[in-house]
Amino acid sequence: MVTTADGARMEDEEELLRLTSADKEWENDEELLIGLESFASDFYRSGTDWSCLNTKRQRTLRQTNLFQCWGQGRGLNHPQSTGTAPNTATRNKSLNTDFAAEKTKRHYPSIENPTHRGGGSLSGQQPHPRACPFYKKIHGTTFTVDAFRYGQINGCSAYFLSHFHADHYGGLNKAWSHGPIYCTALTARLVMMCLYVNPLIVRPLEIETEYLIEGIKVTMLEANHCPGAALIHFRLPDGQCHLHTGDFRASKQMQTYPTLVNSKVNMLYLDTTYCDQKYRFPPKEDVLNFVVRIANNHLERHLKTLIIVGAYSIGKECVYLAISKALGMKIYANSLRRRILLSFGWPEISDNLCMDGKETPLHVLPISSLKFEVLERYLKSCGSKYSNVLAFRPTGWTYSETIGNQLDLTRPRSKGNITIYGVPYSEHSSFTELQEFIQFLRPTKIIPTVNVGTAINRDKMQSYFQKWLKR
Numbered sequence: 001m002v003t004t005a006d007g008a009r010m011e012d013e014e015e016l017l018r019l020t021s022a023d024k025e026w027e028n029d030e031e032l033l034i035g036l037e038s039f040a041s042d043f044y045r046s047g048t049d050w051s052c053l054n055t056k057r058q059r060t061l062r063q064t065n066l067f068q069c070w071g072q073g074r075g076l077n078h079p080q081s082t083g084t085a086p087n088t089a090t091r092n093k094s095l096n097t098d099f100a101a102e103k104t105k106r107h108y109p110s111i112e113n114p115t116h117r118g119g120g121s122l123s124g125q126q127p128h129p130r131a132c133p134f135y136k137k138i139h140g141t142t143f144t145v146d147a148f149r150y151g152q153i154n155g156c157s158a159y160f161l162s163h164f165h166a167d168h169y170g171g172l173n174k175a176w177s178h179g180p181i182y183c184t185a186l187t188a189r190l191v192m193m194c195l196y197v198n199p200l201i202v203r204p205l206e207i208e209t210e211y212l213i214e215g216i217k218v219t220m221l222e223a224n225h226c227p228g229a230a231l232i233h234f235r236l237p238d239g240q241c242h243l244h245t246g247d248f249r250a251s252k253q254m255q256t257y258p259t260l261v262n263s264k265v266n267m268l269y270l271d272t273t274y275c276d277q278k279y280r281f282p283p284k285e286d287v288l289n290f291v292v293r294i295a296n297n298h299l300e301r302h303l304k305t306l307i308i309v310g311a312y313s314i315g316k317e318c319v320y321l322a323i324s325k326a327l328g329m330k331i332y333a334n335s336l337r338r339r340i341l342l343s344f345g346w347p348e349i350s351d352n353l354c355m356d357g358k359e360t361p362l363h364v365l366p367i368s369s370l371k372f373e374v375l376e377r378y379l380k381s382c383g384s385k386y387s388n389v390l391a392f393r394p395t396g397w398t399y400s401e402t403i404g405n406q407l408d409l410t411r412p413r414s415k416g417n418i419t420i421y422g423v424p425y426s427e428h429s430s431f432t433e434l435q436e437f438i439q440f441l442r443p444t445k446i447i448p449t450v451n452v453g454t455a456i457n458r459d460k461m462q463s464y465f466q467k468w469l470k471r
C-alpha cells in the first residue's frame with residue numbers, strides 16, 4: 001500500500017469511503033434479490049425503467065456463473081479470441097490474450113498455474129471473495145471493469161482498470177495472476193510503480209486509439225477525472241456499443257469525441273456520484289479562479305503565509321498548478337508524491353516541483369491531513385519561515401446548496417493562525433453536467449455504478465434518467 005513519509009495513506013480516502021459503502025449496500029441488496037443471474041438479466045433488459053425489478057425478489061438463486069449472468073452458455077468459444085489481425089484502416093491494434101507466450105520470467109506467480117484461485121490461499125483455508133456484481137461486467141463480453149477485489153472471476157478473460165484510485169484498483173497487487181489488466185499508459189505506469197504488478201500482464205492502451213481485444217473493439221477516452229482516467233468504449237461484433245465511464249467529469253469536449261459522436265451507446269455504465277439535483281456545483285475553472293483570488297488576497301495581508309492544498313495521491317493537481325502558475329510559486333510535495341507526479345511525464349508539473357519545503361510557500365498534503373491540529377504541527381515543523389497557514393480542501397463534498405455557484409459567499413473555517421477553505425472542486429460530474437451528457441449520448445440503457453445501495457436512490461436516479469431521455 002502506498003504510504004506517505006508523514007504517515008498518511010496516499011489514497012483518495014473520501015472516494016474509498018464513498019464507493020465501498022455504496023458497493024456494500026448494493027451487493028447486500030442484490031443478495032436479497034432472487035438470484036443475481038435473473039436480476040442482472042432483467043436489469044439489462046429494463047432500459048431506464050427498473051420498476052419491473054421490484055417484484056423479482058426471491059432468495060433461491062445466486063449469480064454463480066459469469067456466462068450465465070451475461071446470458072451466454074458456459075464455455076463459450078470466442079471466434080476471435082486468439083488474435084484476429086488488426087484492421088489497419090482504423091488503427092486497430094490486436095492484443096490477443098495469449099500472454100502465456102510472452103512470459104519469460106518466473107518472478108511472478110504463473111498465470112496458467114496461479115498460486116491461488118478465487119483469492120483463496122494455497123491451503124484453501126481463506127474464505128472465497130465476494131461474487132463480482134453484475135454492473136462491473138460488460139454485457140456481451142467476457143470483460144470486467146474495476147473488479148479486482150473479487151479475485152479470479154469465473155469466465156473473465158480481461159480485467160480493465162478505469163483509473164488509479166484505490167476504490168477502483170482495490171484487490172490488485174504484485175501477486176495478481178488472474179488475467180491481463182488493460183488500462184491507459186499512465187495508469188499502467190502507476191500500477192507497476194506503486195503496486196508492483198507484473199509488467200507482463202499489464203496492457204497499456206493509448207487514449208483515442210481503437211484496439212481489437214478478443215474480437216471487441218476497445219477505445220479509451222479522456223475522462224476528465226484524474227491523470228490517466230479513462231472512459232472505456234466497447235464495440236461488440238454485433239455492432240452493440242457499451243460505454244463504462246469509470247469516474248468522470250462530463251464536459252462539453254466529450255461531445256466532440258469521434259468515438260461517441262459516431263456510435264449509439266446501448267449500455268452506459270455511469271458514474272452517478274453526484275446524480276442528485278442538489279449538486280449543481282460550479283465549473284472547475286470558476287473554482288480555480290476563486291482559489292487563486294483567495295490566495296492572492298491572503299498573501300497581500302499576510303506575507304509569511306504557507307499555502308497548503310489537500311490532494312489525493314492522484315487527482316486535484318489542477319488546483320495547486322493554478323496557484324503555482326498565477327503566483328509564480330514552485331510546488332513542494334514529499335518524495336513519494338513527487339515520484340508519482342514525475343511519472344505523469346507532464347512538464348508543467350515536473351518543471352515546477354521542488355524538493356525542499358523551505359524553498360516555496362506552496363505545499364501539497366494528503367487531503368485527509370487538512371485538520372487544524374495537523375496543520376498546526378506542520379506549521380511548527382517549518383520553523384519561523386511562515387506565520388500562518390491558508391489551506392484549500394478541494395472536493396465536491398464541500399459543496400453547499402445555499403452558496404451554489406456564488407463562490408464569493410464561501411466562508412473559511414479559522415482557528416488561530418490556520419485558515420481552511422473547503423472549495424467545491426470536483427472531479428466528478430455535477431448534476432447538470434450529467435444531464436447534458438446523457439442528453440447528448442442518449443443511451444438505450446443506463447446502469448448507475450454509485451449510490452445505488454438503496455431503492456430510494458435508484459428510483460430517484462431512474463426518474464431523472466427518464467425525464468432527461470424524454471423526447
Ligand SMILES: [Zn+2]
Nearest residue numbers: 015163165247
Ligand atoms: Zn476516482
